[in-house]
Amino acid sequence: MHPTTVIRQLEADDLTAAGELGRLAFGGGPPTAPPPRDPPPGRTGYGAFDPDGRFVGKAVDLHHEQWWAGRRVPAADVAGVAVLPEARGRGVALALLRELLRGARERGAAISALYPTVTGPYRRAGWEVTGALRAVDLPTVALPRHRPASGLTVRPGGPADLDAATDLYERIARHRCGLLTRRGGAFHRDGAPTALPDGVDGLTLVEQDGRLVGYASWQRGRGYDRRAVLTVEEVLATTPEAARELVGVLASWQSVTPTVRLWPLGSDAIAAELPLEQAREHEQRIWMHRPVDVVRAVRGRGWPAHVRGRVDFALTDEIAPWNTGAWRLEVDGGDAELHRITDEPAARLSVRGFALLYTGAADGYAVAEAGLLHCPAGTDPGALDLLGAGPRAELLDYF
Numbered sequence: 001m002h003p004t005t006v007i008r009q010l011e012a013d014d015l016t017a018a019g020e021l022g023r024l025a026f027g028g029g030p031p032t033a034p035p036p037r038d039p040p041p042g043r044t045g046y047g048a049f050d051p052d053g054r055f056v057g058k059a060v061d062l063h064h065e066q067w068w069a070g071r072r073v074p075a076a077d078v079a080g081v082a083v084l085p086e087a088r089g090r091g092v093a094l095a096l097l098r099e100l101l102r103g104a105r106e107r108g109a110a111i112s113a114l115y116p117t118v119t120g121p122y123r124r125a126g127w128e129v130t131g132a133l134r135a136v137d138l139p140t141v142a143l144p145r146h147r148p149a150s151g152l153t154v155r156p157g158g159p160a161d162l163d164a165a166t167d168l169y170e171r172i173a174r175h176r177c178g179l180l181t182r183r184g185g186a187f188h189r190d191g192a193p194t195a196l197p198d199g200v201d202g203l204t205l206v207e208q209d210g211r212l213v214g215y216a217s218w219q220r221g222r223g224y225d226r227r228a229v230l231t232v233e234e235v236l237a238t239t240p241e242a243a244r245e246l247v248g249v250l251a252s253w254q255s256v257t258p259t260v261r262l263w264p265l266g267s268d269a270i271a272a273e274l275p276l277e278q279a280r281e282h283e284q285r286i287w288m289h290r291p292v293d294v295v296r297a298v299r300g301r302g303w304p305a306h307v308r309g310r311v312d313f314a315l316t317d318e319i320a321p322w323n324t325g326a327w328r329l330e331v332d333g334g335d336a337e338l339h340r341i342t343d344e345p346a347a348r349l350s351v352r353g354f355a356l357l358y359t360g361a362a363d364g365y366a367v368a369e370a371g372l373l374h375c376p377a378g379t380d381p382g383a384l385d386l387l388g389a390g391p392r393a394e395l396l397d398y399f
Helices: 012-026 092-106 120-124 159-173 240-251 294-300 352-359 364-369 381-388
Strands: 006-009 043-049 055-068 069-084 113-115 128-139 152-156 177-180 202-208 213-218 229-237 259-262 280-291 308-316 327-334 335-340 346-348
Touching: 006 092, 012 055, 012 069, 043 092, 055 092, 069 092, 069 240, 069 294, 069 335, 092 120, 128 352, 152 213, 159 202, 159 229, 202 240, 213 240, 229 240, 240 327, 280 294, 280 352, 294 335, 308 352, 327 381, 346 352, 352 381, 364 381
Parallel strands: 069 113, 229 259, 308 346
Antiparallel strands: 006 043, 043 055, 055 069, 055 177, 113 280, 128 259, 128 280, 152 202, 202 213, 213 229, 308 327, 327 335
């Protein structure tokens, strides 16, 4: 990067240039509306400017929260990273990400996730691939149908039911790891919703004693021949009976939509009812993770109440140097803390290895085999598995 390149937060006057760079980088069509007069809420944009003041790069910090085993953890999820073609290869993206992490730490963020178009630049900045958002296609005729369960009501929903659907999502998401809270920031709404979200044609609800226990939001698509696809934007249930009802409703589309497309969780009530052996992958979007502040990342999340232990390690983080140092992790009764220590630990962990362990994407042996954890002979890399105690992290939202 040119030594006089300036990285700063975007202001209202920068939004037109930022939008145009995003359109060029990601292949969008011409704008259909004027740029906003003020930066959108729930995000902080960063811009890079060359010595002539030309706008050459951007990155956006999304002020999300993620559920981690019952606790909300503030996140700086990253989107919209783009660099002008003539400025690429000069360290602009790395400088933007460095400043984004610094600003995110100042506002209290603990962790960060992103969907990359290419992994190399993000790995150099400390993110690592830790999961994938997968869309699968299933033959509609293969979906099971059961007799309707007594005590359940299945009905179409509307805008007035969206808050109840969000509450049900939260009941499922809060005990998992990585899923967004869908509260505040970009998810904030002024007043009650008056329409279904863009791209959603229908909402199917399953209720028990007046309480929502499952829902599916779907897009009908076009046609009714062999190419027709019913796209299920989301389908979630809190009981197996509700899951069977929802899968049965999806199966009822077999005469006009031979394919159902959905984004399943790794394991839940819905996945337990699907013939996943017949699933074909439609697309996969990998996502990457890293800590913004390791102390907050450890203290802020939930931990399994039955897990107790202690492990020392040295961490290296060149982009966020406040994370670098010798640490002792102590986990006890659902809580954990990281303390700085003066001793030199035997285990030396990179920030990318920290991300793999923290999200449960890999164990200590796998991280060591990848060269992201170094232990002297006779030291068990599995001791670092303590950092990943709990469910493996997942995402259901693309950003």
